[in-house]
Amino acid sequence: MSRYTLHLVLVACLLITVVSLQFYLVYDVERLKGSFEPPIYEAFMSQAREVSLEEFIHLARSHHYELMLPTRLPKGLxxxxxxxxxxxxxxxxxxxxxxxxxxxxxxxxIEIAPNPYPLSEEYLLQLNRTSVDEYVIRVGKWYARISPKVEFGDEERRRIFGPHPMAIYWEGGLEYLISVLPPLTLEDLEYIVRGLAKAS
Incomplete structure (x- = not known):
């Protein structure tokens, strides 16, 4: 092997080493950054603010949404x-x-967020025939998907309460995730969901 060829090989090896080192350094920094990302609760609360019901209705309408909220609640709520x-x-x-x-x-x-693409009526009704761990009930002009036991996304809540009832409802371009904790039951959740109506 000539001295010139050997020089090229050494340069190529050096370049590969530098590029690989940069890749692993970037990967490691990103991995470390990821480990310090706040949990779901902290991430949301760092950007959210408390508003009154009247202000919330006004804010929703400013985005061209009409809110659906419970008109009846279990005793004491x-x-x-x-x-x-x-x-x-x-x-x-x-x-x-x-x-x-x-x-x-x-x-x-009740978590509320835009979702202009609800599940189709055909798919939702099919759940009552095919699913063993969730079902669908009619609420007003549309349907709510009920799951008796769902693992909540927040780790602390999962640790304390475990799986609990949740419903998903769609109306007017919004998606509603409605969850209850003890002492409320699955029956209470259905009672709340069936009483959803346009907020005014």
Whole structure:
């Protein structure tokens, strides 16, 4: 092998080493950055603010949305607070009989976000024939998908409460994730969902 060829080989090896080292350094930095990302709760709360019901309705209408909210609640349950974030628009409506404002621990929480593409009526109705762990009920002009046991996304809530009932409802370009915690039951969830109506 000539001295010139040997020089080229050494340069090529050096370039490969430098590029590989840069790749692993970038990967490691990104991995470390990822490990410090806040959990779902902290990420949402760092951008959200509390609003009144009247302000929430006004904000939703400014985005051309009409809200659907419960018209009836299990005994003792009242509105605790509403967290609103934009943009993208995400809101969490919190209800509690104990005055709890943290939606991870409140008896009823409703997460609302835009979704212009709800599941088709055919697919939803098919769930009642094919699914063993969820079912569909009619609510007004559309349907709600009910799951008796769902693992919530927040790790702390999963650890304390485990799986619990949740419903998903679509109306007017919005998706509603409605979840309940003890002492509320699956029957309470259905009662709440069947009472959804346009907020005014």
């Amino acid at each position: 009242t509105l605790s607070t509403i967290y609103y974030k934009c943009c993208p628009l995400v809101a969490i409506v919190v209800y509690s009989a104990r005055g709890v404002k943290d939606f991870r621990y409140s008896e009823l929480a």
